[in-house]
Amino acid sequence: xxxxxxxxxxxxxxxxxxxxxxxxxxxARRAEALLAARTxxxxxxxxxxxxxxxxLMARDLLPLLHRAKPQTDTGRAALALMAGWDxxxxxxxxxxxxxxxxxxxxxxxxxxxxxxxxxDAWRGLHPLSVRDALTTTRHWCDDTTTPARENCDSxxxxxxxxxxxALTDRHGNDPAAWRWGAAHQARLDHxxxxxxxxxxxxxxxxxxVAGGAVTLNRGxxxxxxxxxxxxxxxxAGFRAVYDLSNLDASRFVIATGQSGNMLSSHYDDxxxxxxxxxxxRLGSAPPDARQLRLRPARR
Numbered sequence: 001x002x003x004x005x006x007x008x009x010x011x012x013x014x015x016x017x018x019x020x021x022x023x024x025x026x027x028a029r030r031a032e033a034l035l036a037a038r039t040x041x042x043x044x045x046x047x048x049x050x051x052x053x054x055x056l057m058a059r060d061l062l063p064l065l066h067r068a069k070p071q072t073d074t075g076r077a078a079l080a081l082m083a084g085w086d087x088x089x090x091x092x093x094x095x096x097x098x099x100x101x102x103x104x105x106x107x108x109x110x111x112x113x114x115x116x117x118x119x120d121a122w123r124g125l126h127p128l129s130v131r132d133a134l135t136t137t138r139h140w141c142d143d144t145t146t147p148a149r150e151n152c153d154s155x156x157x158x159x160x161x162x163x164x165x166a167l168t169d170r171h172g173n174d175p176a177a178w179r180w181g182a183a184h185q186a187r188l189d190h191x192x193x194x195x196x197x198x199x200x201x202x203x204x205x206x207x208x209v210a211g212g213a214v215t216l217n218r219g220x221x222x223x224x225x226x227x228x229x230x231x232x233x234x235x236a237g238f239r240a241v242y243d244l245s246n247l248d249a250s251r252f253v254i255a256t257g258q259s260g261n262m263l264s265s266h267y268d269d270x271x272x273x274x275x276x277x278x279x280x281r282l283g284s285a286p287p288d289a290r291q292l293r294l295r296p297a298r299r
Contacts, residue, residue, distance in 0.1 A: 003031045005216075024128050026056040026214040034216075043251060046241045051277035052216040057127045058087035058099055064134045065102065068157040074164040075157070078102075078175045091181030091210040098175065100183075100212070100230055101167055104223060106130060106159035113144045124223055125213055181208025183230040184219060188256050188271065203262050207271055211235075241279065251279030 005027035133140035211217035219232030
């Protein structure tokens with residue numbers, strides 16, 4: 001049983017410097033919980049783990065965010081939708097989109113004033129910093145650029161209003177009709193042809209996907225992007241479940257297709273299977289093919 005998901009692996013009292021570019025550990029904790037939930041696993045349960053979209057980050061922060069008292073009708077409607085959400089980053093639901101936009105806006109309200117021009121270089125996804133600011137280091141909640149002294153509750157509510165306004169501009173006036181998948185689309189670009197000006201889009205594919213930056217079904221985002229801050233730009237392009245008792249029963253899938261030729265039917269025929277968590281099985285070659293030997297030509 002080995003779990004690692006870019007998380008810190010040493011104990012907290014480890015005296016050695018092992019780098020700083022590490023995740024908060026939510027994905028590793030989720031994997032550990034799913035592994036511990038069963039006494040015996042099989043290929044189906046392993047495949048299901050790869051597609052898991054529950055965000056422990058959302059579960060960690062939501063109790064703090066629910067103190068919000070938004071001042072706009074859209075903000076209040078968005079808050080009502082968040083009641084009872086369990087943190088699953090489903091593509092066909094509005095809650096993940098509201099949460100991510102809310103968290104992004106709150107992070108800027110908490111740290112943008114102190115960091116000033118450095119904020120753009122630092123911003124991204126910093127859930128532990130947000131949690132600390134709302135609990136143990138609450139002085140971050142004050143906006144140092146105003147004479148008034150803001151508190152954390154007002155910043156949480158203001159951030160939700162900010163998020164609701166931004167999402168209305170992009171996704172319409174009805175928060176219940178917003179969808180995470182409309183913003184969180186996997187960008188499956190041809191590495192060469194997809195960069196050709198004017199016609200490059202013909203070679204690229206976009207598909208709404210579930211999950212997020214800290215779920216096991218991972219989709220990292222360039223949150224500094226003004227155009228598409230929640231687009232999935234880095235994830236599992238290849239998934240496999242290896243059955244060590246019967247390697248012929250192992251399962252595989254890739255994100256697009258076997259061919260790089262867009263005129264081929266196999267250019268993108270795996271996308272739907274990949275998104276849904278499906279696999280194909282690749283059995284052993286027939287007996288006569290196993291005896292094939294390739295030898296260099298003699299000169």
